[in-house]
Amino acid sequence: MSKFSRTTVTAALIYANGPIHIGHLAGCYLPADIYVRFLRLQKKDVIFVSGTDEHGVPITIKAQKEGKTPQEVVDFYYKEIKSSFQDFGISFDFYGRTSDPVHHQFSQDFFLKLYEEGKFVEETTMQYFDESANQFLADRYITGDCPSCKQPGAYGDQCEKCGTTLSPNELLNPKSMLSGASPVLKPTKNWFLPLDQWQGELTKYIDSHPEWKPNVLGQVKSWLQEGLRPRAMTRDLNWGVPIPLPDTEGKVLYVWFDAPIGYMSMTTQLTPDWEKYWKAKDSQVVHFIGKDNIVFHCLIFPAMCMAHGEFQLADQVPANEFMNLEGDKISTSRNWAVWLHEYLQDFPGKQDVLRYTLTSLSPETKDSDFTWSDFQTKNNSELVAILGNFVNRAFVLIDKNFDSQVPVKSAESSLESDLMLALKDIPAKLDAALATFKFRDALVIAMEIARLGNKYLAETEPWKVIKEDREKAGSILNFAVQLVAQSAIALEPFIPFTSNKLREALGMSEYSWTHIGDFDLIPAGQTLKNPGLLFDKIEDDVIQLQIEKLNKTKNQMELASKSVPNIKETIEFDDFAKMDIRIGEIVAAEKMEKSKKLLKLTVKDGIKERTILSGIAEHFNPEEVVGKQVSFLANLAPRKMMGIESEGMILMAEDADGSLSFVQPDKKIWNGATVN
RNA sequence: GGCGGGGUAGCUCAGAUGGUUAGAGCGUUGGAUUCAUAACCCAAAGGUCGGCAGUUCGAUUCUGCUCCCCGCUACCA
Numbered sequence: 001m002s003k004f005s006r007t008t009v010t011a012a013l014i015y016a017n018g019p020i021h022i023g024h025l026a027g028c029y030l031p032a033d034i035y036v037r038f039l040r041l042q043k044k045d046v047i048f049v050s051g052t053d054e055h056g057v058p059i060t061i062k063a064q065k066e067g068k069t070p071q072e073v074v075d076f077y078y079k080e081i082k083s084s085f086q087d088f089g090i091s092f093d094f095y096g097r098t099s100d101p102v103h104h105q106f107s108q109d110f111f112l113k114l115y116e117e118g119k120f121v122e123e124t125t126m127q128y129f130d131e132s133a134n135q136f137l138a139d140r141y142i143t144g145d146c147p148s149c150k151q152p153g154a155y156g157d158q159c160e161k162c163g164t165t166l167s168p169n170e171l172l173n174p175k176s177m178l179s180g181a182s183p184v185l186k187p188t189k190n191w192f193l194p195l196d197q198w199q200g201e202l203t204k205y206i207d208s209h210p211e212w213k214p215n216v217l218g219q220v221k222s223w224l225q226e227g228l229r230p231r232a233m234t235r236d237l238n239w240g241v242p243i244p245l246p247d248t249e250g251k252v253l254y255v256w257f258d259a260p261i262g263y264m265s266m267t268t269q270l271t272p273d274w275e276k277y278w279k280a281k282d283s284q285v286v287h288f289i290g291k292d293n294i295v296f297h298c299l300i301f302p303a304m305c306m307a308h309g310e311f312q313l314a315d316q317v318p319a320n321e322f323m324n325l326e327g328d329k330i331s332t333s334r335n336w337a338v339w340l341h342e343y344l345q346d347f348p349g350k351q352d353v354l355r356y357t358l359t360s361l362s363p364e365t366k367d368s369d370f371t372w373s374d375f376q377t378k379n380n381s382e383l384v385a386i387l388g389n390f391v392n393r394a395f396v397l398i399d400k401n402f403d404s405q406v407p408v409k410s411a412e413s414s415l416e417s418d419l420m421l422a423l424k425d426i427p428a429k430l431d432a433a434l435a436t437f438k439f440r441d442a443l444v445i446a447m448e449i450a451r452l453g454n455k456y457l458a459e460t461e462p463w464k465v466i467k468e469d470r471e472k473a474g475s476i477l478n479f480a481v482q483l484v485a486q487s488a489i490a491l492e493p494f495i496p497f498t499s500n501k502l503r504e505a506l507g508m509s510e511y512s513w514t515h516i517g518d519f520d521l522i523p524a525g526q527t528l529k530n531p532g533l534l535f536d537k538i539e540d541d542v543i544q545l546q547i548e549k550l551n552k553t554k555n556q557m558e559l560a561s562k563s564v565p566n567i568k569e570t571i572e573f574d575d576f577a578k579m580d581i582r583i584g585e586i587v588a589a590e591k592m593e594k595s596k597k598l599l600k601l602t603v604k605d606g607i608k609e610r611t612i613l614s615g616i617a618e619h620f621n622p623e624e625v626v627g628k629q630v631s632f633l634a635n636l637a638p639r640k641m642m643g644i645e646s647e648g649m650i651l652m653a654e655d656a657d658g659s660l661s662f663v664q665p666d667k668k669i670w671n672g673a674t675v676n
Numbered sequence: 677g678g679c680g681g682g683g684u685a686g687c688u689c690a691g692a693u694g695g696u697u698a699g700a701g702c703g704u705u706g707g708a709u710u711c712a713u714a715a716c717c718c719a720a721a722g723g724u725c726g727g728c729a730g731u732u733c734g735a736u737u738c739u740g741c742u743c744c745c746c747g748c749u750a751c752c753a
Contacts, residue, residue, distance in 0.1 A: 218679085219679090219680060219748080221679090222680050361689095365690090366682050366746080367681090367746060373687095374702090380715095384713060385713085388713070396712065441700090447701090457711075458718085592677090613752085615752020615753090617752085652752095
């Protein structure tokens, strides 16, 4: 048996800056909920906590854009997210938030303990500071021209136009997003957790869990192999958990420091007994997360807990991969998603259909794809045809022939013993699948009961038997009712709303996981209340509507991306005259070793041959560019990339579809010609 | 380029510490049936398990190389 006597289940804290979609649900909340319901049905001691992560820079930026305070923003989304989860039956024992004072206090205490025990390294680094706003600027608070594509509007960590990852001091013309002023570099002190010092213990910890999923171990080992580096646990920002030290005005805990601590602080709000769930050696901690959170939950948070010394490390971290939507990555900013609140408007009362579909398409081992057509098929050929149909057959037959009373069971024939034999393995198989987080498999196994039910009815034909032997027909239907009841239990973790309906219809008050396989669950004579059809067929036009809805957003996004960018700030002639653009001929080209994007070009400029590195390897082969006359910027300061110096920049025009085109003279002219 | 994940039936995916006919669901085809939401039940067809080599008595499963997809990462002057 398990060496644990209780289980603490967490689901990733979701960032409170937008509504939630099917990807969130499929990623960790649904699997976590299934697991927790499974444990509860076994009467195990389990708690399930999660909440919203409400700190960090993106929320402050969103607040600023909408003219609200960060608190107003997170208050709104906390409510919306919490109610979406509730609507879909995600059965948290406590759903908290990191802006809660309890959480602030708790994470400050955590930080202080590490601080007092000397677990941090203090380091002073240079950061951009906005003098007029009197505060340091986080990466996302700095905007400027992208050093790569030259377009304005790049952020300190990334240019969203060309996708380049940046660091703030690379930006040209950096501007503070707070005041528009040019920021200055100033020293600032932050506290680092020296992950490198924990590398040995972390490695031991990871090695002690060979049973973790390959995607989790793979990513973690990759980090360990590269060697861990100290990571700042504090930030210069006003929105967050203030550092509990003197003279730290304007500094807060790093969101990734305080967020996972939220699991604990939320537990303190759930039960005064919270320490048991986090500190007792016989408590099992299970984190359900998406693959983007693996490193934090498997390395950084464990390192924090090791440094702290009192808390149990995670025993299981079942991380899912990502779910795509109709072949494309789900994206909040591109509005490419099925939002839970919109789904409920379009499919009222059909929470279970989505839960069922998402579970059976769950990205357990690799990225998966949600399509509306799959959704329709799952509903029509499985929920309606297998489960709904079986339940309906049983109820209708009893309503018609036995006045809605469960008939008496009589002697068993070989058909019944076959049936019971077929069911015998199901509980163990179901347990094994659920305990190892194979929810897709588990769902198939749970559905097997209804499949057996349909088969049993087809074989026994009670609608024929009733004409000659009423008692025998009654017995058959008694068996059928027991199967319905067992289905209700086995499917509870997956489709709790339906399970609930069934239990009410059957008048089941007491039930537990061990009743799967029990054929005396519903006593003879019990009056049934036909629940009506459990599921409706979903017709093509309904699905078509959803697909059209998605196509519409897709078209809109394409239109938006095709729109011609705004004209940049006006410049003087002198500014233009500074640029020395010339025509040259590419006489040689080769792919750069170890680079996906760079081509090394040799360009004849009329004076000499110069080397220019250009990021066009994904668009052109070396052979096809040789011999072309192109325009290039001749007086750009040389820059070393991948060990080779680039002397200039090739001018490229970008088409609406992202493809590139050289800017060429329309007749052959002499190399070195200037462009004015 | 580095690191990681994946490439198995028309589709979505399981699986094998190497061993007789490689599995499931959906889809397709044929049959049976009418209690049931044209649902259910039975049966069949369908796979050189990404490619090439190697280890082995034997590989789809192990090793090496290679191609393709996804993610992280460096690189687009």
